[in-house]
Amino acid sequence: MNYPIPEQDFAPVRSMIMRGVTAQVIMEAVKFKLFDALEVKPRSKSELAEFFEFDELMLGSILDLLESCNLVQKRHNIISNTPVASEYLVSTSPLYQGLSIELVMGFCTAVNHDMGNLLRGKKSKRDENDSNWSAVEVMEGTAQEALSSGMHETVSAISSLPGFGDFRLMGDLGGNHGNYTMALLERNPKMNGILMDQPHVVPLAEERCRNMGYGKRVNTVGLDMHKDELPQMDFDLFFVSHVLYACRGNIKPLLDKIAKSIRPGGWFCANHYAKTESRLPPQTMASLEVITTFSGYFSHFIEPDILENNLRDCGFGNFSRTWSDSSKGILLVSAQKLK
Numbered sequence: 246m247n248y249p250i251p252e253q254d255f256a257p258v259r260s261m262i263m264r265g266v267t268a269q270v271i272m273e274a275v276k277f278k279l280f281d282a283l284e285v286k287p288r289s290k291s292e293l294a295e296f297f298e299f300d301e302l303m304l305g306s307i308l309d310l311l312e313s314c315n316l317v318q319k320r321h322n323i324i325s326n327t328p329v330a331s332e333y334l335v336s337t338s339p340l341y342q343g344l345s346i347e348l349v350m351g352f353c354t355a356v357n358h359d360m361g362n363l364l365r366g367k368k369s370k371r372d373e374n375d376s377n378w379s380a381v382e383v384m385e386g387t388a389q390e391a392l393s394s395g396m397h398e399t400v401s402a403i404s405s406l407p408g409f410g411d412f413r414l415m416g417d418l419g420g421n422h423g424n425y426t427m428a429l430l431e432r433n434p435k436m437n438g439i440l441m442d443q444p445h446v447v448p449l450a451e452e453r454c455r456n457m458g459y460g461k462r463v464n465t466v467g468l469d470m471h472k473d474e475l476p477q478m479d480f481d482l483f484f485v486s487h488v489l490y491a492c493r494g495n496i497k498p499l500l501d502k503i504a505k506s507i508r509p510g511g512w513f514c515a516n517h518y519a520k521t522e523s524r525l526p527p528q529t530m531a532s533l534e535v536i537t538t539f540s541g542y543f544s545h546f547i548e549p550d551i552l553e554n555n556l557r558d559c560g561f562g563n564f565s566r567t568w569s570d571s572s573k574g575i576l577l578v579s580a581q582k583l584k
Contacts, residue, residue: 270310271334272350275343280326280334283317287325333393340392348386349536356539363539384449388422391486395570396424399516399577402567403482404432406512406579412436412481416506418470419488421446423454423463425516429482430462438463439476470499479508486516487545489552494543497555504559507582513561514579516569517547523574530574549578556580 274280282288282296290308294301308324311317316330326335333342356363403409413436417426420440430436438459440450444467454463466476471492483503489496507513520530530546537545553564561580569577 267310267314268350268353270307271314271316272346274307274311274316275334275346278336279311280316280330281336283324283326284331284335284337287323289322290324293324340389342389342393344382344386345389345393346386348383348390352536352540356536360539381449384422384446384453388424391422391424394573395516395568395575396428398567399486399514399569400425400428400432402569402577403429403484403512403514403579406482406514408510409433409482410435414439414478414480415482415484416441416476416478416480418442418475418483418485418503419491420484421450423450423457423459425484425486426463427454427457427459429484430459436462436481439466439478439480440464441466441468441470441475443467443469470502475502475506477506479511480506481508481511483507483511483513484516485514487518489515489517489547490537490545491542496547496552497558500555500559504561504582509582509584511582512579513556513582514577515547515552516575516577517552518545518574519549519576520546520574521548521550521576523576524571525574549576552578553580560584 277297279293279297282293288296290305291301293299293308294304297304308317308319312319315327316334317324318327332338332340335341336343410433412433415426415429415436416439417423418441420426420438420442423438423440426438426440430438440447440454440463442450442465447465447467451460451463451465454460454465468475470488483506485503489499492499503513518525518533523530525533533545537543549566553561556564556578560583562583563581565579567577567579569575
């Protein structure tokens with residue numbers, strides 16, 4: 246029998262499919278606290294297998310995969326965490342990302358499970374995803390993601406805006422965990438904040454800010470940004486982070502409402518993914534868009550030219566752009582309300 250001779254190399258595609266197990270291995274290692282154990286004491290493979298009561302052969306394959314991901318390292322058969330794992334995957338670390346990883350994995354699993362029905366328009370994840378933002382684990386996972394995704398650079402850039410020291414009131418639309426608001430209030434002790442989010446989210450957000458010591462400086466307002474008017478408070482600063490993408494490709498009506506709530510001379514700052522000059526790998530961009538569109542949203546990317554053109558129509562100018570996290574392609578666009 247004459248079998249066809251391959252003309253193209255299928256190995257790269259096969260490799261991508263094989264690597265599909267990697268994310269689950271990392272998640273499981275976080276869940277059973279492998280990195281916590283190694284942070285306390287580097288150990289051999291057999292010691293780890295005994296400690297966790299795992300099959301040594303299977304654990305060895307997991308450790309090899311984690312080593313290829315630069316999350317564990319081996320020296321003289323002793324396994325330890327890499328600096329990346331110590332900083333982000335040990336549960337006691339201030340920058341722990343366990344819940345953030347679980348949040349992303351949850352989105353991926355939901356999309357993978359229903360991809361066929363979602364593709365045919367037989368189901369929608371939008372309402373389900375919107376309702377989940379009030380879950381404690383989701384809020385804390387989103388907060389963890391912010392800490393590892395340029396929050397400090399964002400706060401630094403905003404606090405460098407002209408007149409920031411004279412700001413007395415900021416609004417945070419879709420503020421959720423409140424980390425950005427609290428960090429900016431820390432930079433300006435005379436400023437208070439209004440955190441706006443969906444009605445079922447704000448009680449948890451208010452409790453979180455109160456527990457962090459900002460109960461007297463952060464108030465909350467429950468609203469639907471698509472339908473409701475925003476508080477007319479003459480904000481000095483109005484901030485949104487990964488929120489405008491939810492407007493399904495039509496951000497102008499929301500920007501009009503935002504403009505009305507800011508005083509003349511006040512500032513609007515938007516933090517979002519952008520493809521323009523982004524260092525985010527193309528495959529990662531495309532994967533993020535699959536997760537986003539199948540989750541019921543238009544796109545997770547907002548190009549700065551499009552945003553600035555819409556803001557200009559709403560009376561804004563003096564634009565500036567800052568990469569809040571260049572490796573992830575997250576761009577901060579700032580604009581001043583001219584009149």
